Amino acid sequence: GESVGLHLPTLSVQEGDNSIINCAYSNSASDYFIWYKQESGKGPQFIIDIRSNMDKRQGQRVTVLLNKTVKHLSLQIAATQPGDSAVYFCAENGQTRAGNQFYFGTGTSLTVIP
Amino acid sequence: NAGVTQTPKFQVLKTGQSMTLQCAQDMNHEYMSWYRQDPGMGLRLIHYSVGAGITDQGEVPNGYNVSRSTTEDFPLRLLSAAPSQTSVYFCASSYRSPGTGDYEQYFGPGTRLTVT
Numbered sequence: 001g002e003s004v005g006l007h008l009p010t011l012s013v014q015e016g017d018n019s020i021i022n023c024a025y026s027n028s029a030s031d032y033f034i035w036y037k038q039e040s041g042k043g044p045q046f047i048i049d050i051r052s053n054m055d056k057r058q059g060q061r062v063t064v065l066l067n068k069t070v071k072h073l074s075l076q077i078a079a080t081q082p083g084d085s086a087v088y089f090c091a092e093n094g095q096t097r098a099g100n101q102f103y104f105g106t107g108t109s110l111t112v113i114p
Numbered sequence: 115n116a117g118v119t120q121t122p123k124f125q126v127l128k129t130g131q132s133m134t135l136q137c138a139q140d141m142n143h144e145y146m147s148w149y150r151q152d153p154g155m156g157l158r159l160i161h162y163s164v165g166a167g168i169t170d171q172g173e174v175p176n177g178y179n180v181s182r183s184t185t186e187d188f189p190l191r192l193l194s195a196a197p198s199q200t201s202v203y204f205c206a207s208s209y210r211s212p213g214t215g216d217y218e219q220y221f222g223p224g225t226r227l228t229v230t
Contacts, residue, residue, distance in 0.1 A: 009154075032217065043118075043204050043221030044157070051214070089156065093217055101172070102147075102219060104157040 012111045019077040021108045023090035028071065030094035030103075035064060035075045038087045038107070047075070047088075077110075085112045116140050118222035120205050126228045127195040135190040135225050137205030145208045145217070146188040147172070148180065150201040151224075157204065163188055195229045202226050 013019045025033070031052040036044035050057045050064045050073075057064050063076040073090050087107040094101070121136045139146065147162035149172075159172030163182040177199060179191040188207075192199060203226075208219040 034219070041224075043206075043223050045221070046218065049218075091157075091219075101159065101162075102217075103159075104149075106154055106156040 009106070010109045010111070012113060013080050015082060015112050015114050016079055019075075019080045019084070019110060019112075021075045021077075021088050021110065023073040023075075023105050025071050025073060025090070025092045025103075025105075027092060027094060027103070028068075030092035032093040033064070033066060033073050034091045034093065034102075035062075035073075036089045036091060036104075037084075038089060040086075044089060080110075080112050082112045082114055085110055118205055118207050118220050120203075120222035120225050122225060123223065124226045126230065127192070128230055129196060131195050132191070132193050133195065135192075135203055135205075135227070137188045137190065137222060138186050139188075139205075139207040139220070140186065141207060141209070141220070142185060143207035143209045143220075144185065145210075146182065147206050147208075148178070148188070148190045149204045149206065150174065150199075151204060152201050160190065160203075192227075195227075197229045200227060200229045 034049045035047045037047050038044045048059045048062050048064050050066050055066050061078045065074045087109050089104050089107045091102045091104045118139045144165045148160040149157040151157050158174050160178050161180040163169045166185050169180050202224050204224050205222040206219050208217045
C-alpha cells in the first residue's frame with residue numbers, strides 16, 4: 001500500500017524563527033495533500049492543502065511546497081509562535097483499490113522555545 | 115454545528131470484553147472513517163463508509179466491525195477486545211468540495227482505549 005513518512009520525528013525552534021517540516025510520499029498517483037496539526041489530547045486539525053497540479057500554496061503564516069519529481073512535501077511556518085507547538089502530519093489522498101483514501105505520515109513534533 | 119463528536123473520551127476494557135465507540139457528525143458528510151493512532155505509527159485507517167448502508171475495510175480492519183445505518187452515525191465495535199487494540203481512536207468525516215473536487219476531512223476529539 002501507499003506510505004507517507006516524515007524525515008524528522010522532532011523539531012525545536014526559537015520563537016520568531018521559521019520552521020520547516022518535511023514529508024516524503026510514495027504513491028505517485030496521489031493528487032491531493034494535506035497538512036494537519038495535532039495538539040496534545042486533540043484530534044488532527046486541517047492546516048493547509050495542495051493539489052498535485054500546484055507546487056506552492058500559501059496560507060496565513062504557512063506555506064506548503066510540493067516537489068512531485070522527488071515526491072516530497074514541506075510545511076513552512078513563518079515567525080513560529082508557542083501556540084504552534086504540536087505534532088504535524090502530512091497526508092496524501094488519491095484513488096486506490098479501496099476507493100478514495102487518506103494515508104498519513106507518522107508525524108513531526110514541533111516544540112517552540114520561548 | 116457540533117462537528118464530529120465521539121464518545122466515550124476514555125475507556126478501559128478487560129481482554130475479551132466488547133464495546134462500541136460512538137461517532138456522530140452533523141455536517142451531512144457522506145464519507146466517514148475510523149482511524150487508530152499508535153506511537154510512531156501515524157494514523158491508520160480501520161474502516162470507512164462512503165454513505166449510509168455502505169462500509170468497507172481499511173488498512174487494519176481485523177477485530178473491528180462497523181455499520182452505517184444513518185448519514186450521521188458511524189459506530190465502531192470491538193467484539194472481543196485484545197491488548198493490541200490499546201490505542202487512540204479517531205473518527206473523521208469528510209466531503210468533496212464541489213468546486214475543487216478536494217476532500218476536506220474533519221476529525222473528532224478521539225477515544226483513548228486501554229485493554230488490560
